[in-house]
Amino acid sequence: MNKRFLYILVLAAAAASCTEKIDLKLDSTYTRLVVDGHITSDSMAHFISLTKTSDYFSNQPSPRVTNATLSLSDGTNTFPLTETVPGQSGIYSTDPKFAGIIGKTYTLNISLPEVIAGTTEYTASSELIGVTKLDSIQAVFRSDIGKDGIWQVKVFAQDPPGSRNYYMMNLYRNHKLWSDTITKVGITDNQFFAGNYIPGADAFYINNSNKWETLYPGDTVTLELSAVTKEYYDFIGQVQFAGISIPFFSGPPANVVGNISNEGVGFFAAYSSSFASCIVK
């Protein structure tokens, strides 16, 4: 909610401001390992990708880290990961039947074939939290908002009482991930509705002006509601706003805080999800 009304200020300022590209000379820093991946309680192959940081204006795809040895541990059992294209992809996969168990804490161990930022060993841990059941969703068109109207995807669910819960939301359109970059992922905590039934709160706004992104009657829309840790919730929020500096409400820029050891960047997340679908009318 905080961010939502702060956008109001942004809008007011945007009316008066102009933007232009500039050339900047930026310095370099040493290379760090970047970890991006998650596991869920669903039985499927889960992926972890390893890359390296680069100069800010390098303008090349992130360099991959290949031939690393990765394994997951839940404290009792160890599950190895294998590189999807050995020596090439830098993406490491669990067994296709792997499923996390709610309540367990998973630790990812990474052993690199090369030294990055002074070490070859990295770890990250995340607790897998159970999620509430998603009752249903609705897609509603509002013609009075925006130039060509917007689609609102509304959520119906019970927020479990008793604790601060952190939610992540992903959207699928005809079974294809719509929220395909982290900036489109929805996040919210329950600070303002703790323990309440949510009778159709807006989870996504889809701008009808963009014909590639918008919904059409007959589309199947699926919402994935996930319960995540506070650390992952904060991480997503920080990544979404990283690089954007709105003087009205941005504090001083700061590095995104992940959960990778030894100055590694990124996040290894574990979470569980609940799904609901509807047909757009």
Added chain:
Amino acid sequence: MKQYLFLFLLISIILISLPVSAQKEKPKTHTISGRVTDSQNGESLIGATIYVSEMKTGAVSDIYGNYSVTLPVGQYTVVISYIGYSTVQKTITLDKDVTLKVELSVRQENLKEVEISSERNNKNVLRPEMSTFKMDIKTIETIPALFGEVDIIKAIQLLPGVQSVSEGSSGFSVRGGAPDQNLILLDGANVYNASHMLGFFSVFNNDAIKDVKLYKGDIPPAYGGRLSSVLDIHMEEGNSKKLEINGGIGLISSRLTIEAPILKDRCSFIVSGRRTYADLYLPLSSNKALQNNKLYFYDLNAKINYKFGDKDQIFLSGYFGRDVFKNQFAGMQWGNGTGTLRWNHLFTKKLFGNFSAVYSDYRYRIDGGSGSESDVTAFQWNASLKDIGVKGDFSYFANTKNTIKFGVSATYHIIDPGVAKGTGSSVFNEISVQHNYALETGLYAGNEERLGDYFTLKYGLRFSMFQNVGPDTVFQYDANYNTSGNTAYNSGTFYHTYYGLEPRVGLLFSVNDKSSVKASYSRTNQYMQLAQNSTVGTPLDIWFPASPNVKPQISDQVALGYFRNFRRNTIETSCEVYYKWMQHVIDFKDYAVLLLNDTLEGQLRIGKAWSYGAEFLVRLNEKKLNGWVSYTYSRVFRQVAEINNGNFYPAPYDKPHNVAIVLNYRISKRFLVSANWVYSTGNPLTFPIGRAEIGGKIFPIYSDRNAYRYQAYHRLDLSMTFYSKQKPGRKFAWDLNASIYNVYNRHNTWSIEFVQDKVNPNVTSAERVYLFGIIPSVTFNFHFNNE
């Protein structure tokens, strides 16, 4: 209550010792006292000089225009002068106490006969006061302004040692201080947020303002509660001679001011209003979504005064202003309200007293949701800050050598950091942050003492105390700033007390009547601060008090200056150097959560700061050419253990080089041109030095805190004013002002964003956001005067 005892003792010593020591010297003295006013409208003149030629001494009128000079029996020539007014000279035979009321009239540049007496005074050289700058509203009105909106705060930002925190912002940093370290007083009431429309305009309507004085250091002991500066603003009292109507029509706003006597020379009032109408254009917009938006602000100032005989005067003044913004998704309102009731009493010809009750209020409200009844995420959010205070201030003009000032003040702060709750069919619960209550008290005494012909010493002490009052729940924090427990206090308990002694000392060495050397030291304490870590500031201000977890901020400043006047005081020059140490300054953890947070104190990171600089000023008061040219070199650094690996870093307002040229030239009686040019080093800033990619988004790996800078800021503004023909007896006058902001269309950086290309997501680039290109504007002002 040992601390109280100590202070009473101190005041007693000053009060008793000085008159005694003085009695030894001269047995027979009398007092000249009275009031200096404007002959046209009866307004009191603040800071007029009363100079006794024979004694080479004098006095300065206080904020009510009152003055007092005590001299041995004799015959004297008394010269009364005030900037922009014709000087009056009187011969007085002092064999008894004399009351001398003086009415000064505005100097008419075009009338030859008064030119002789238009010699400037050299108060700036001979007063034991440094690091201050006084501006009358007429000077401010000649400065070219954004959208033609004359603005006191924007004028202040052109002074040496004062920095705007960002383009277009009403926030300012004085000698490296934070924007929340400025005490902004409107008729003695604290103005907590001086911004309209996100800072593009300030809350002060120039039509209702009489004069403005900024203290950058050498802060008199009468003021306390803020570390860096005092901006003391006084409203007009209202014309006590005749009806006067002033108004203006601009691109952004219109103003109207009415002032008149209710009882001639005894009781008068002023009412002034202003409203912007930028949003009136919105329905014309082709963008459907914009048509129903609201975006405006308004202001109301009012003041009434009543004189009971010669010894008593009562003032009641108030300000109320609101900003309103509304679109389909949300609405916001914010604003200040202040009220001051003052009683000004002359106990004797030597002892003046002022008693005031002040109220100050800042609040904001946010309405979220699409406005439909079925919106389940509709909410309303309210936050406020209230001050209720009383003050007593006394001036005792003991003799020609000593002027003693003392007083007492108490302010009760009521802080509601925020309550958010759902409205209509909303699912939102009520979230309420614990209120804070605190009592801030001050006691002070100071003396200004002439030591022979060359030296004047000024010394004073302020004792300040800050007490947290229950009900409250105070959290304890562990080394990682996580809560480790809490203590609850009952309503009405004074559960925590801080106090501090704030010495203020100044020395003047008058080399001759054209040049002087001044030195000062002042300590200031600050107990209330703003939880705001954005560069520009938002209306969503949360002030939080010193507490068991938050120590008061303390500043020690030393300054040394040389002052020299040229050409019959029409050119004033000065050079001041200063160094300032600040303890317990506040910064915030990365990604601090400041709103609706019960454990706000856990977001603070406390350290120290220091600043230093040199300010060079040439101020011109020629007949046709007025204004100033200044250069400032200044640095400010912070060091906080948990920030930037404990290494010191430039504070956000560290802009080493600053130039301001503010000039106006009167070409003829009816034509005035003004220009200002400002230059400053760019703001310090943290830049990316690497990048990482997560989930398709490339984000920066950052440098050390504030290791880089924006490009330098510079800008030229011009304006021209045409005046209607002036003839005696003419009731109506007008002027037309045309101004251009940012004449050479410089794209000054407001922020830099690092963005990812939409087509090729591997490409990142830097984008400069700038606010104002070249902006022309026109304002029409009118003036009606019932002669």
